[in-house]
Amino acid sequence: MQKKTMRKLKRNQATTQMSNVLHSLTLHEMFEKFMVYKRTEALANRTINDYYKHFDYFKEYLRNDLTSEEITSDLLRGFIGYMLHEKKLSPVTANVRIRTMRAFMRYCYNEGYLSNPVHEIFKPVKTPQDTLESLTPAEIKKLLSVIDDELYTGFRDNVIIFILLDTMVRISELVAIKRRNVDLKAGFIKLEAEETKTRRTRSVPLSSKTMKLLNEYIIETEDFGEEELFLTYDGHSINPSTVRHKLREYGERAGINNKRVSPHTFRHTGALLYILNGGDPFSLQKILGHTDMSMVRKYIQMTDVDVRRQHNSFSPINSIF
Known part of the structure; x- marks a missing residue:
């Protein structure tokens, strides 16, 4: 015992x-x-x-x-x-x-x-429901107009904006794209699993306009001999903070002072315009790389004018009369 x-x-x-x-x-x-x-x-x-x-x-x-x-x-x-x-x-x-x-x-x-x-008790604080801003087509055109695409950096930034809008990739995904990830024949960019937020490989489609610009950019940067797609003027990998800084600078030049001009703003803008142009939310979910449809809904925040325009096009009355 x-x-x-x-x-x-x-x-x-x-x-x-x-x-x-x-x-x-x-x-x-x-x-x-x-x-x-x-x-x-x-x-x-x-x-x-x-x-x-x-x-x-x-x-x-x-x-x-x-x-x-x-x-x-x-x-x-x-x-x-x-x-x-x-x-x-x-x-x-x-x-x-x-x-x-x-x-x-x-x-x-x-x-x-x-x-x-x-x-x-250490929980996230409440946020306003409408925290995601988008740019209008007019603001995007104004933004592109202030970029001098005769310079390498201007042309590169032009292509970056097209990629951000067209594919809706995150900035971390964008700077990680390798030249081998681009398939211009099929019209896709492959995002490798280790560089995506969800840790899953996904392919994002490209429009013909973006493919044309991207093809020009790939030819122009071939002499750098680097694996990464987007490079600085001296051929080094571009940093996400550099892209953020340049977009903010272009926004100021274009006089867009009431909205944040950032990579994430282009992701929201691309998602909203995709739906307004007739895209369906399920294919959008796949492009964005979200596993939850509730996140897709946060990206699609239409103004009253957007809703009015959609209603004019798709009102049930149109199918009757």
Whole structure:
């Protein structure tokens, strides 16, 4: 009986010691363990880098490393307030960071590093329903008119805008396109699984106008001898931030000051115009690479004028009279 009691005591002591070890980890140490775990999921390098980037934002707010006891619900609520009120971030931008850190906190709780499920209160903030803006055809033409396509960079940016609108790819997908991914005979660009958000290969179709421009661009950049499709003027891989900066610059030149001119804006615009031109939402879902139709609905946010125009074309009355 005494031996059984001793064994029980030793097991309890071992459990207590292990618990103490887990709770002695600092926030930074927990994050490194979290990232080791995330790498086992075979995530894209872009996604891994995003985790580190969002953790850096959190560290900027905290300023110091923390013990597990110092990670509280109030601390996380403070981080939300810091992003919204001090940094003046939009709820959409804040939510991207919140989701990343929430996944981290959930992992810490499940692994026993944290005693309290703080992730349960650390939820994304509410956002206005209509947060996605689109450009009008007139604004797109105005934007293209300010680009000097006699220069290499201007011609490249012209092609990029056509690709963004026509294929509705994400900026991360665009800069990852290789020359071998382009099939001008079939009229498709193949997006490789490791570069897509859903980790699935998909092919996006091209219009004849885009194919013509893309063919010219491919011939012009052949001498660079690089694998990547879109390159800087000196033949290096183009960075997503470069594309964002150039589009913002063109938007300012074109006098489009009331809307954000960005790669994602072109994704929304392409999706909306696809539907307005008679495309169906199911093929659009496949092009966008969404697994959930609810996400497609968010992209298709029509104005009252859009709805009126569609109604004039497709009203049930038209089929009667």
